[in-house]
Amino acid sequence: xxxxxxSVIIDMIGxxxxxxxxxxxxxxAGLNAEKTSALRRACFKDDVKMLCxxxxxxxxxxxxxxxxxxxxxxxxxKSLSIHS
Numbered sequence: 638x639x640x641x642x643x644s645v646i647i648d649m650i651g652x653x654x655x656x657x658x659x660x661x662x663x664x665x666a667g668l669n670a671e672k673t674s675a676l677r678r679a680c681f682k683d684d685v686k687m688l689c690x691x692x693x694x695x696x697x698x699x700x701x702x703x704x705x706x707x708x709x710x711x712x713x714x715k716s717l718s719i720h721s
Contacts, residue, residue, distance in 0.1 A: 643697075646690070646694050647697045650688065650690055650694060650695060650698035651698040651701055651702055653688060654698060654699075654702055655702070657686075692713040693713075695713060696710060696713050
């Protein structure tokens with residue numbers, strides 16, 4: 638992935654983080670395709686936005702945010718999804 642593409646994704650994640658008062662990080666490593674699809678459908682049905690992003694890009698979005706997300710950095714070692 639090109640650096641320019643990463644910057645666009647980081648900005649998109651940052652904009653999404655800024656839209657919501659709270660976000661949830663959900664570990665999704667143990668989900669197979671069927672369970673992941675069910676989770677996506679449930680989120681969509683309940684008007685919950687779900688993003689699946691690389692942890693390194695999420696951390697960069699956290700770091701560039703005006704909010705302090707530093708307490709979440711240790712969680713960025715596993716496969717996560719963001720829900721807001």
